[in-house]
Amino acid sequence: MGEAIVITSGKGGVGKTTTTANLGTALALLGKRVCLVDTDIGLRNLDVIMGLENRIIYDLVDVVEGRCAVQKALVKDKRFDDLLYLLPAAQTSDKSAVTPEQMKQLIDELKQDYDYVLIDCPAGIEQGYKNAVAGADQAIVVTTPDVSAVRDADRIIGLLEKEENIRPPRLIINRIRSHMVKNHDMLDIDEIVMHLSIDLLGIIADDDNVIKASNNGEPIVLDPNSKASLAYRNIARRLLGESVPLLSLEDEENKGLLAKIKKFFGVRS
Amino acid sequence: MFGEIFVEVNVVNKPKKQYVAMKGTKDGLTLHLDDTCSYDELLKELDEKLAINETDEQDGPFIAVRLHVGNRYLTHEQEERLRAIIRAKKNLVVDSIESNVMTKQEALEWKRKNEIVSVAKIVRSGQVLHVKGDLLLIGDVNPGGTVIASGNIFIMGALRGIAHAGYDGNRQAIIAASIMKPTQLRISDVMNRAPDYRTDEGNEMECAYIDENDQIVVDRLQLLTHLRPNLTRLERSF
Numbered sequence: 001m002g003e004a005i006v007i008t009s010g011k012g013g014v015g016k017t018t019t020t021a022n023l024g025t026a027l028a029l030l031g032k033r034v035c036l037v038d039t040d041i042g043l044r045n046l047d048v049i050m051g052l053e054n055r056i057i058y059d060l061v062d063v064v065e066g067r068c069a070v071q072k073a074l075v076k077d078k079r080f081d082d083l084l085y086l087l088p089a090a091q092t093s094d095k096s097a098v099t100p101e102q103m104k105q106l107i108d109e110l111k112q113d114y115d116y117v118l119i120d121c122p123a124g125i126e127q128g129y130k131n132a133v134a135g136a137d138q139a140i141v142v143t144t145p146d147v148s149a150v151r152d153a154d155r156i157i158g159l160l161e162k163e164e165n166i167r168p169p170r171l172i173i174n175r176i177r178s179h180m181v182k183n184h185d186m187l188d189i190d191e192i193v194m195h196l197s198i199d200l201l202g203i204i205a206d207d208d209n210v211i212k213a214s215n216n217g218e219p220i221v222l223d224p225n226s227k228a229s230l231a232y233r234n235i236a237r238r239l240l241g242e243s244v245p246l247l248s249l250e251d252e253e254n255k256g257l258l259a260k261i262k263k264f265f266g267v268r269s
Numbered sequence: 270m271f272g273e274i275f276v277e278v279n280v281v282n283k284p285k286k287q288y289v290a291m292k293g294t295k296d297g298l299t300l301h302l303d304d305t306c307s308y309d310e311l312l313k314e315l316d317e318k319l320a321i322n323e324t325d326e327q328d329g330p331f332i333a334v335r336l337h338v339g340n341r342y343l344t345h346e347q348e349e350r351l352r353a354i355i356r357a358k359k360n361l362v363v364d365s366i367e368s369n370v371m372t373k374q375e376a377l378e379w380k381r382k383n384e385i386v387s388v389a390k391i392v393r394s395g396q397v398l399h400v401k402g403d404l405l406l407i408g409d410v411n412p413g414g415t416v417i418a419s420g421n422i423f424i425m426g427a428l429r430g431i432a433h434a435g436y437d438g439n440r441q442a443i444i445a446a447s448i449m450k451p452t453q454l455r456i457s458d459v460m461n462r463a464p465d466y467r468t469d470e471g472n473e474m475e476c477a478y479i480d481e482n483d484q485i486v487v488d489r490l491q492l493l494t495h496l497r498p499n500l501t502r503l504e505r506s507f
Binding site (some may be wrong): 151152154156157158159161195196242 | 337353392394395396409411413414429
């Protein structure tokens with residue numbers, strides 16, 4: 001019996017879908033059987049980021065309405081041998097096409113076959129959100145270091161805490177720009193974690209390569225040299241229960257010799 | 270027939286007990302009403318007693334009357350009838366009616382009003398925590414979150430959202446927080462919002478109250494001893 005994890009944020013555009021794609025891929029890289037479920041009915045994106053758009057035949061609404069079996073609608077990721085699957089959202093219906101009860105039943109069915117079921121939640125707190133959290137056992141809240149994103153994350157955490165079947169949510173802070181944080185132009189990590197007071201699962205630095213990779217339909221995790229890739233892999237390991245220290249946000253290459261010497265002697269800059 | 274005779278005999282033979290005792294004090298008149306007799310008997314005797322003692326002065330000063338009814342529970346209607354009888358006599362005004370007893374419902378309401386409700390949680394954006402009595406919140410109020418209490422609000426954490434103390438109109442209520450950075454403070458019907466510019470200094474261990482100019486002011490927690498001495502509920506001295 002697998003674990004169903006919903007990835008949510010409240011606010012749109014903070015990187016829920018990118019996080020879902022990369023975490024799923026990272027878990028598959030670690031040898032787990034993973035199924036990604038896109039619940040953003042009407043505005044599906046996860047298939048595009050995974051590069052699986054052209055293989056979609058059936059979607060989530062077809063499964064829920066009994067037009068096909070779950071196995072038939074699942075899209076297999078050829079990069080992984082039988083480890084990574086995607087259940088795409090419908091593009092022709094909207095959020096009201098599915099009820100939370102139907103979603104729960106569907107997720108329960110998927111949990112039989114997979115180690116991890118990652119549910120990509122749409123933005124907002126309405127029907128789409130309710131559908132997405134219905135079958136989840138765990139929740140990951142994604143936020144960026146913006147006041148508005150943190151505010152919405154706070155709201156979502158409040159709603160998630162009311163769900164009886166979901167364990168306390170954990171936090172991913174996405175798109176951190178280290179130079180802005182250093183100049184106090186952006187909220188820093190401690191401030192956000194203290195404010196939201198939930199466990200921090202990981203931090204991801206802002207990286208142009210993430211956008212490039214997503215546009216190519218290749219999750220950044222597949223590129224072993226990117227810092228964001230390492231951050232996602234670390235988060236996947238933490239999900240499996242390993243304890244992995246947080247990545248440093250500082251760019252080593254940009255540092256002067258003095259800073260490197262200081263670091264060597266343990267002096268904090 | 271028989272019953273009628275029996276009642277007659279009983280009334281004649283039993284020595285009459287005083288149900289109403291009057292006492293004059295410098296503040297007015299105090300009436301001690303017996304709590305073992307029936308309500309009707311009490312009314313009858315009260316009416317008679319007051320009729321005897323009625324002064325002839327038509328326009329003398331008003332006399333305040335305080336009623337002590339002992340362990341008798343009076344409904345609202347019963348209280349009104351008592352008041353009506355006394356008001357009918359010249360120069361008498363009912364000041365208060367004191368009873369040793371109250372209904373369970375009233376007692377619970379009274380208890381709730383005076384209780385400190387402690388809650389351990391984080392009030393997040395969009396959430397509203399509303400309590401009767403004083404609120405002791407062990408946790409934070411995040412921006413967008415609201416706490417409301419009919420009494421005082423004590424927050425052992427950061428207040429970054431909205432706090433409304435004295436919700437039912439108590440202007441003496443206060444709001445205290447370990448970290449005072451609210452978006453809005455409300456006490457009774459007075460409101461105060463945070464300044465538009467952000468300040469980082471201070472804001473620790475502060476309290477908010479309504480001052481003599483009907484404004485909400487925020488100040489050091491230690492000043493409460495003088496401002497609201499009633500906050501101390503410890504009966505033993507130390």
